[in-house]
Amino acid sequence: MKRFVTLLVIAVSVVAAFSYTFYVVSHGGPADPFWGVVMKGVKDAATKFGVDAVYLGPEKFSLKEFIDLVNSAIVKKPDGLVVTITNPVALDEPLRKAIEMGIPVVAINVPDDRSADEKIPYLCYVGMNEYLAGVYAARRMLQEFTPKRAVVAIHEPGHAGLEARAKGITDVLAEKKIPVEKLDITTDPTKALTLLKSYLTKYPETNAIFTLGPLGAHPAIQLVEEEKLVGKVKIGAIDLTTRITDAIKQGVVVFTIDQQQYLQGYLPIVFLYLYKEFGLIPHEDILTGPSIVDKTNVDIVEKTVQLGYR
Numbered sequence: 001m002k003r004f005v006t007l008l009v010i011a012v013s014v015v016a017a018f019s020y021t022f023y024v025v026s027h028g029g030p031a032d033p034f035w036g037v038v039m040k041g042v043k044d045a046a047t048k049f050g051v052d053a054v055y056l057g058p059e060k061f062s063l064k065e066f067i068d069l070v071n072s073a074i075v076k077k078p079d080g081l082v083v084t085i086t087n088p089v090a091l092d093e094p095l096r097k098a099i100e101m102g103i104p105v106v107a108i109n110v111p112d113d114r115s116a117d118e119k120i121p122y123l124c125y126v127g128m129n130e131y132l133a134g135v136y137a138a139r140r141m142l143q144e145f146t147p148k149r150a151v152v153a154i155h156e157p158g159h160a161g162l163e164a165r166a167k168g169i170t171d172v173l174a175e176k177k178i179p180v181e182k183l184d185i186t187t188d189p190t191k192a193l194t195l196l197k198s199y200l201t202k203y204p205e206t207n208a209i210f211t212l213g214p215l216g217a218h219p220a221i222q223l224v225e226e227e228k229l230v231g232k233v234k235i236g237a238i239d240l241t242t243r244i245t246d247a248i249k250q251g252v253v254v255f256t257i258d259q260q261q262y263l264q265g266y267l268p269i270v271f272l273y274l275y276k277e278f279g280l281i282p283h284e285d286i287l288t289g290p291s292i293v294d295k296t297n298v299d300i301v302e303k304t305v306q307l308g309y310r
Contacts, residue, residue: 020079021052022272024265026109027066027086027159029059032187033214033241034261038109040308041265049273054078061156061187063087067094074098080272081105086159088112088120095120104275106268109261110161111285123275124282126267128259128289130161133238134168136290137210140255141236142176147208150180151199153216155192157184162212165238169210185216192219200233210236214244217256221247240293240310245302248295258301259289262309 024042028035039055046053056073058065063086070083071094081098085091085107095105105122110130112119141147150173152166166182173180183199185192196219200206209224211217217237221244224233230252237244237256247253267286274280293301304310 019051020273020276021054021076022046022080022082022269023073023076023078024053024055024082024108024268025066025070025073026055026057026084027061027063027156028084028109029057029061034239037261037308037310038265041262041267042269043265045266045269045273049269051079051269051273053269061159063090063158067091070094074101074103077101078103079276082108082268082272083122084109084161085112085120085122085125086110086161088114088160092120095122104272104281106271108264108268110159113160113164124271125285126271126288127264127285128257129285129287130164131168133257133259133290134165134170135172136168136292137165137236137238137255137257138169138172140292140294141208141210141234142172144234144254146176147173147178147206147234149203149206150178150208150210151196151203151206152180152182152210152212153185153192153196153220154182154212155185155187155215157182165212166210185219187215189215189219192216193223196220196223197227200227200229207233208236209233211238213239214241217241217244217247217253221252224252238290240301240305242302242305245293245298245305248293248298249302251295255292255294257290258293258310260291260310261288263288 042053056069081103107122107125109127111125170180185195209220211220220235235253244256
């Protein structure tokens with residue numbers, strides 16, 4: 001039996017004349033702390049604007065299950081749909097169908113980066129420029145030192161956003177002729193730790209690890225600490241958790257990239273509400289990142305991480 005999980009259902013009693021139901025469907029599940037912050041944004045906006053917001057996502061990353069959840073949301077004929085464009089080709093048909101049905105669609109977290117004539121005609125995108133995040137990450141690491149060899153730990157291969165981040169990193173390092181390789185570490189932290197350890201054993205000259213989310217950063221931190229490689233193998237991360245901010249303060253992680261994912265949950269609900277009420281909607285991309293967090297500003301950012309806003 002297919003196992004799907006509704007991660008969050010927010011039902012708000014509304015006495016106003018207008019009440020809407022919006023569905024938020026993402027590829028992210030409960031194993032990734034990143035999505036808990038997005039869900040908080042969804043919940044807060046739904047409460048603020050008096051709407052119902054239903055959040056759906058697979059327990060573990062699975063493109064098939066994700067697409068099935070998108071289709072199940074469309075069948076409900078919601079007043080609005082928020083979707084991560086994790087795989088634009090796979091999502092093309094169902095989202096065009098939804099739009100033809102009159103369901104307004106907002107993209108979050110991962111956009112459709114195809115050309116204008118191919119792109120899914122959603123209303124707007126709220127999220128980070130994924131490729132630029134990788135570029136920023138590589139450039140920040142090069143400010144620290146020049147790696148002998150680097151590895152990019154990717155926990156969801158084929159995920160368009162993560163692949164774009166990885167490409168940004170590898171493109172910048174390739175310009176400096178620094179050997180760099182992508183490594184599939186899976187979404188299992190135990191397997192990730194083992195795979196990263198094996199990679200460093202095979203390529204002992206590797207002294208830079210780039211991670212693309214907490215599911216990669218946490219095992220990388222554990223590896224560097226357990227193997228006493230702090231200062232010898234430098235970690236550059238993307239996204240924020242308290243463990244990552246602690247590691248920055250301790251010098252285990254050099255930096256991380258913030259994409260303010262609370263806004264990726266909050267703003268689409270606001271935009272859909274305004275669209276349904278007044279026909280108002282932003283156009284093009286509303287960028288929530290990337291920005292760099294390192295020792296110079298981690299104390300300021302840390303407080304909002306602890307409060308669940310990052």
